[in-house]
Amino acid sequence: xxxxxxxxxxxxxxxxxxxxxxxxxxxxxxxxxxxxxxxxxxxxxxxxxxxxxxxxxxxxxxxxxxxxxxxxxxxxxxxxxxxxxxxxxxxxxxxxxxxxxxxxxxxxxxxxxxxxxxxxxxxxxxxxxxxxxxxxxxxxxxxxxxxxxxxxxxxxxxxxxxxxxxxxxxxxxxxxxxxxxxxxxxxxxxxxxxxxxxxxxxxxxxxxxxxxxxxxxxxxxxxxxxxxxxxxxxxxxxxxxxxxxxxxxxxxxxxxxxxxxxxxxxxxxxxxxxxxxxxxxxxxxxxxxxxxxxxxxxxxxxxxxxxxxxxxxxxxxxxxxxxxxxxxxxxxxxxxxxxxxxxxxxxxxxxxxxxxxxxxxxxxxxxxxxxxxxxxxxxxxxxxxxxxxxxxxxxxxxxxxxxxxxxxxxxxxxxxxxxxxxxxxxxxxxxxxxxxxxxxxxxxxxxxxxxxxxxxxxxxxxxxxxxxxxxxxxxxxxxxxxxxxxxxxxxxxxxxxxxxxxxxxxxxxxxxxxxxxxxxxxxxxxxxxxxxxxxxxxxxxxxxxxxxxxxxxxxxxxxxxxxxxxxxxxxxxxxxxxxxxxxxxxxxxxxxxxxxxxxxxxxxxxxxxxxxxxxxxxxxxxxxxxxxxxxxxxxxxxxxxxxxxxxxxxxxxxxxxxxxxxxxxxxxxxxxxxxxxxxxxxxxxxxxxxxxxxxxxxxxxxxxxxxxxxxxxxxxxxxxxxxxxxxxxxxxxxxxxxxxxxxxxxxxxxxxxxxxxxxxxxxxxxxxxxxxxxxxxxxxxxxxxxxxxxxxxxxxxxxxxxxxxxxxxxxxxxxxxxxxxxxxxxxxxxxxxxxxxxxxxxxxxxxxxxx
Numbered sequence: 001x002x003x004x005x006x007x008x009x010x011x012x013x014x015x016x017x018x019x020x021x022x023x024x025x026x027x028x029x030x031x032x033x034x035x036x037x038x039x040x041x042x043x044x045x046x047x048x049x050x051x052x053x054x055x056x057x058x059x060x061x062x063x064x065x066x067x068x069x070x071x072x073x074x075x076x077x078x079x080x081x082x083x084x085x086x087x088x089x090x091x092x093x094x095x096x097x098x099x100x101x102x103x104x105x106x107x108x109x110x111x112x113x114x115x116x117x118x119x120x121x122x123x124x125x126x127x128x129x130x131x132x133x134x135x136x137x138x139x140x141x142x143x144x145x146x147x148x149x150x151x152x153x154x155x156x157x158x159x160x161x162x163x164x165x166x167x168x169x170x171x172x173x174x175x176x177x178x179x180x181x182x183x184x185x186x187x188x189x190x191x192x193x194x195x196x197x198x199x200x201x202x203x204x205x206x207x208x209x210x211x212x213x214x215x216x217x218x219x220x221x222x223x224x225x226x227x228x229x230x231x232x233x234x235x236x237x238x239x240x241x242x243x244x245x246x247x248x249x250x251x252x253x254x255x256x257x258x259x260x261x262x263x264x265x266x267x268x269x270x271x272x273x274x275x276x277x278x279x280x281x282x283x284x285x286x287x288x289x290x291x292x293x294x295x296x297x298x299x300x301x302x303x304x305x306x307x308x309x310x311x312x313x314x315x316x317x318x319x320x321x322x323x324x325x326x327x328x329x330x331x332x333x334x335x336x337x338x339x340x341x342x343x344x345x346x347x348x349x350x351x352x353x354x355x356x357x358x359x360x361x362x363x364x365x366x367x368x369x370x371x372x373x374x375x376x377x378x379x380x381x382x383x384x385x386x387x388x389x390x391x392x393x394x395x396x397x398x399x400x401x402x403x404x405x406x407x408x409x410x411x412x413x414x415x416x417x418x419x420x421x422x423x424x425x426x427x428x429x430x431x432x433x434x435x436x437x438x439x440x441x442x443x444x445x446x447x448x449x450x451x452x453x454x455x456x457x458x459x460x461x462x463x464x465x466x467x468x469x470x471x472x473x474x475x476x477x478x479x480x481x482x483x484x485x486x487x488x489x490x491x492x493x494x495x496x497x498x499x500x501x502x503x504x505x506x507x508x509x510x511x512x513x514x515x516x517x518x519x520x521x522x523x524x525x526x527x528x529x530x531x532x533x534x535x536x537x538x539x540x541x542x543x544x545x546x547x548x549x550x551x552x553x554x555x556x557x558x559x560x561x562x563x564x565x566x567x568x569x570x571x572x573x574x575x576x577x578x579x580x581x582x583x584x585x586x587x588x589x590x591x592x593x594x595x596x597x598x599x600x601x602x603x604x605x606x607x608x609x610x611x612x613x614x615x616x617x618x619x620x621x622x623x624x625x626x627x628x629x630x631x632x633x634x635x636x637x638x639x640x641x642x643x644x645x646x647x648x649x650x651x652x653x654x655x656x657x658x659x660x661x662x663x664x665x666x667x668x669x670x671x672x673x674x675x676x677x678x679x680x681x682x683x684x685x686x687x688x689x690x691x692x693x694x695x696x697x698x699x700x701x702x703x704x705x706x707x708x709x710x711x712x713x714x715x716x717x718x719x720x721x722x723x724x725x726x727x728x729x730x731x732x733x734x735x736x737x738x739x740x741x742x743x744x745x746x747x748x749x750x751x752x753x754x755x756x757x758x759x760x761x762x763x764x765x766x767x768x769x770x771x772x773x774x775x776x777x778x779x780x781x782x783x784x785x786x787x788x789x790x791x792x793x794x795x796x797x798x799x800x801x802x803x804x805x806x807x808x809x810x811x812x813x814x815x816x817x818x819x820x821x822x823x824x825x826x827x828x829x830x831x832x833x834x835x836x837x838x839x840x841x842x843x844x845x846x847x848x849x850x851x
Contacts, residue, residue, distance in 0.1 A: 595634025
């Protein structure tokens with residue numbers, strides 16, 4: 001986990017490698033990392049998770065790097081590793097429900113790690129060219145969001161595995177009726193989790209599930225995934241027919257891998273419990289596992305076949321129906337015993353309501369049907385004893401049963417098969433696929449008590465059927481082994497990569513000396529650079545032309561080939577100051593505050609760092625022409641900036657290159673851009689039904705190839721971002737929506753064209769760590785304002801300079817809250833309470849540690 005509990009890297013060849021990242025470090029994802037690292041063709045796997053140094057957890061969680069598998073070539077760089085990324089308070093354990101505001105910090109830390117690894121691996125295996133992840137895989141909701149952001153920042157394919165989904169949990173909690181919608185969201189931050197899962201669907205090339213049930217009955221609940229539409233679009237792509245800008249991620253069923261190395265050679269069917277213990281329970285051969293004695297003490301006759309159920313005490317696991325089926329069928333009671341492994345407990349009364357109710361009902365049913373001596377329900381067991389429990393049931397020629405109302409997968413069915421146990425399982429969910437592959441048991445309707453009874457009797461009474469199911473299970477478990485999983489997985493990943501139009505980011509070499517002094521300080525033409533045909537010393541040139549020619553000259557001389565270096569830009573400073581305080585009045589018109597802020601920030605940065613060590617970026621929701629007009633009204637020039645990013649992060653220009661647009665960036669953000677197909681759809685969906693057609697119209701002057709701008713008439717009702725995005729998602733359109741200019745303008749841009757992602761792009765391209773960025777914003781702003789606050793960069797919030805923002809059009813009142821997104825207590829955020837004169841900005845920068 002994070003999936004960053006969980007971001008994992010896996011090299012498919014010597015020049016390709018995969019990052020899966022996971023957010024919450026779970027056993028399964030760790031085993032996946034090891035298995036992939038041991039797969040032929042995989043070079044390195046990195047599992048990214050949060051670093052925690054709290055005394056509440058094991059000290060291992062504070063180690064920045066942990067090796068999971070030893071490099072096969074002994075190089076020390078390949079293999080599988082856990083990489084722990086700091087985010088949030090370093091010495092505090094944070095529950096997963098409270099981690100959301102720190103996700104941007106994790107994204108930035110993970111991005112720094114990936115860039116460093118890309119550079120190092122490129123030197124080792126790719127001739128010095130950066131070696132980017134082969135794929136980024138997010139496990140769980142928070143890791144899915146991190147994976148989505150990294151995928152957009154690096155233009156690398158993303159894979160998503162949900163494991164458990166927020167919408168499904170939300171529905172189940174509402175059905176229970178114990179908590180209100182507001183209480184559920186407050187406790188579990190469920191709406192924030194669901195939106196993270198929706199973003200994962202927006203970005204993912206492929207969604208991996210364990211069963212088909214998960215696709216239709218769980219992912220099918222999401223706005224971003226429609227089962228029928230996905231099939232239609234898949235057919236259109238296959239036939240070469242345009243999908244009209246619509247997209248649904250590809251879903252594939254890949255059963256989870258398992259490690260069967262711990263399963264010893266199976267005993268023969270004749271080697272049953274009677275050969276191990278006598279009628280007086282005395283062991284005949286070797287010492288028996290302690291858990292066997294703990295279980296057998298419940299039984300009058302321990303040699304009878306055992307019906308084993310192993311689950312947590314949850315109403316959805318349907319254990320009470322199983323007990324009723326057993327208690328009300330005299331032939332089954334005479335034939336078999338029952339073993340109920342329902343977690344661990346000390347005092348039922350001290351447990352939470354749901355498991356306490358289940359266990360209380362279990363005891364009442366045992367008493368009602370007088371099942372003493374026939375049902376074992378031990379209070380404690382160790383995880384390491386679970387294999388022995390399976391073995392005990394198998395020695396009695398028993399059966400494993402999973403009677404859950406719905407079972408998303410059913411890992412215990414595979415575990416039971418590995419120990420020679422036939423199974424009876426619910427027909428709702430994953431067991432359908434599992435038993436089809438294993439061919440070792442029967443499916444039942446979990447609501448049909450008689451069907452459960454009949455299935456158990458059939459398997460237990462028919463020894464030929466029991467033996468056949470046992471053999472089939474042992475023979476077919478290889479379908480669920482890690483090698484099979486990895487081969488299937490890598491084949492699917494290769495397919496999804498072929499569909500992902502990737503650009504390749506260049507990054508500065510770590511050995512290359514940065515130009516720390518600004519070229520703008522160079523004024524003396526007596527340097528006498530020899531520049532053929534351009535100008536000669538003594539020529540009369542204006543300041544702007546002189547600066548331009550000197551930049552070109554030094555750039556030319558800094559390149560070994562004699563041509564301008566693609567890595568050079570004036571943005572390569574020791575620190576970047578990003579001015580993102582769009583200052584609008586109630587009409588959406590720029591005020592004079594922005595010119596004063598720019599002037600004072602330039603002055604304060606020079607005093608803080610020294611001239612030339614700081615670069616400057618202007619980040620705005622306005623178009624380039626509007627931005628240039630606003631700059632002309634003040635004492636600052638466009639040439640003061642290393643980059644100007646316009647139209648809510650969809651366009652990037654470089655004043656030092658004659659304001660030429662960065663076409664690489666335009667290609668970089670093009671992912672899933674619907675283009676012309678979105679234009680009329682936005683007009684149709686953005687307006688509320690009773691509004692007239694001219695209340696929102698396309699504003700051509702501000703529109704571009706990657707941004708459609710719409711002008712909004714003052715005072716009208718218009719859909720908020722969350723509602724409009726939902727409606728577009730349901731139709732298969734993936735894009736980013738930003739209201740700007742005091743809610744008088746709507747910008748529709750590509751999914752990963754945003755002001756925050758533009759900063760990450762510059763961080764990678766210009767070789768500046770994100771922690772070396774200072775972002776200056778107002779107290780309010782565009783609807784993408786919140787994205788600018790979190791992360792490793794420093795944020796300076798100037799109060800009182802933005803008269804009107806657009807946040808009222810961001811989300812509905814019953815949706816997630818700002819505190820679920822922004823860590824205002826972060827030491828990276830500083831409020832400027834006084835005026836924004838240079839000396840006050842300088843003091844604020846000092847408070848942020850910028851020196």
